[in-house]
Amino acid sequence: MYTCANCTVLACANNEPEKMPKNCPMRNASVMEAARAGYDLPENHDFYVNCSAIEGLGYCQWPRLKETVEFCKRMGYHKLGLAFCKGLRKEARIVADLRRAQGFEVVSVICKTGGISKEEVGIPEEVKIHPGEFEAMCNPIAQAKLLNEQHTDFNIEVGLCVGHDSMFYKYSDAMVTTLVAKDRVLAHNPCGAIYCAEGYFKKRLEYKKDKTCVLQNRWRTRVFLQKAVAWGLLVSYCLSGVHKNWYIIRAMRQNSKKGIDKSLFRVYSRVVKWIHYQRLDIKI
Numbered sequence: 001m002y003t004c005a006n007c008t009v010l011a012c013a014n015n016e017p018e019k020m021p022k023n024c025p026m027r028n029a030s031v032m033e034a035a036r037a038g039y040d041l042p043e044n045h046d047f048y049v050n051c052s053a054i055e056g057l058g059y060c061q062w063p064r065l066k067e068t069v070e071f072c073k074r075m076g077y078h079k080l081g082l083a084f085c086k087g088l089r090k091e092a093r094i095v096a097d098l099r100r101a102q103g104f105e106v107v108s109v110i111c112k113t114g115g116i117s118k119e120e121v122g123i124p125e126e127v128k129i130h131p132g133e134f135e136a137m138c139n140p141i142a143q144a145k146l147l148n149e150q151h152t153d154f155n156i157e158v159g160l161c162v163g164h165d166s167m168f169y170k171y172s173d174a175m176v177t178t179l180v181a182k183d184r185v186l187a188h189n190p191c192g193a194i195y196c197a198e199g200y201f202k203k204r205l206e207y208k209k210d211k212t213c214v215l216q217n218r219w220r221t222r223v224f225l226q227k228a229v230a231w232g233l234l235v236s237y238c239l240s241g242v243h244k245n246w247y248i249i250r251a252m253r254q255n256s257k258k259g260i261d262k263s264l265f266r267v268y269s270r271v272v273k274w275i276h277y278q279r280l281d282i283k284i
């Protein structure tokens with residue numbers, strides 16, 4: 001396994017091959033040779049030389065916005081694709097206007113194109129931002145295919161969600177560069193959390209607090225409630241409520257309506273105990 005992220009030798013960057021660590025990837029000669037040959041391919045050579053030139057020409061002087069345009073000019077691109085997030089549509093408009101003023105033709109496609117509801121592709125109600133309401137899914141495949149159909153020379157990605165960006169890269173015919181990496185919390189500066197990972201952001205970055213864990217907990221809640229019904233602990237439950245608290249509250253109300261109030265508190269306390277035992281993030 002390669003662990004460059006933890007290497008302190010940097011034999012690669014310092015031209016000191018004799019100092020290579022034991023698990024240095026440079027010891028894998030066949031992969032290294034194949035990669036080196038890749039830069040000689042006609043489809044890669046000029047692209048790679050030009051983007052490397054941009055690195056040197058604007059080093060610590062040009063913001064990425066300028067680096068991108070200088071690269072496009074060097075490559076002789078004319079028609080640019082702009083795949084952007086709805087949440088960054090004002091920024092996308094500024095970028096599109098700037099590029100047009102610089103002589104480029106710009107085709108832009110928003111992430112919500114198609115207007116397809118999230119349910120239609122199997123996104124569960126409980127992970128929507130506003131459960132119970134219409135939410136258009138992000139559609140990175142359509143963004144890529146529409147730009148492909150327009151034969152863009154190069155595509156610029158502005159703030160697509162994590163994973164949606166990956167799908168856009170996968171389906172885009174033209175090469176893609178990311179102008180904005182979306183981070184809704186940090187003004188699209190993901191490094192902010194990295195810089196503060198040992199300090200202010202430490203708790204926020206803990207596994208138990210992250211979204212994956214919350215979703216797992218919701219899933220476990222769903223399974224528990226289903227079992228609780230099967231065991232006769234709950235008469236029924238509701239998973240379409242706007243908030244997870246409603247799972248419990250509605251179950252209690254439904255129990256009341258069925259006239260089994262005596263068992264209500266027993267059921268309620270078992271649910272509460274289970275929630276605390278599982279350390280679920282549910283307020284009652």
Ligand code: SF4
Nearest residue numbers: 004007010011012024
């Ligand atoms: S390539 Fe080798 S020398 Fe360079 S960072 Fe990785 S392990 Fe260290």
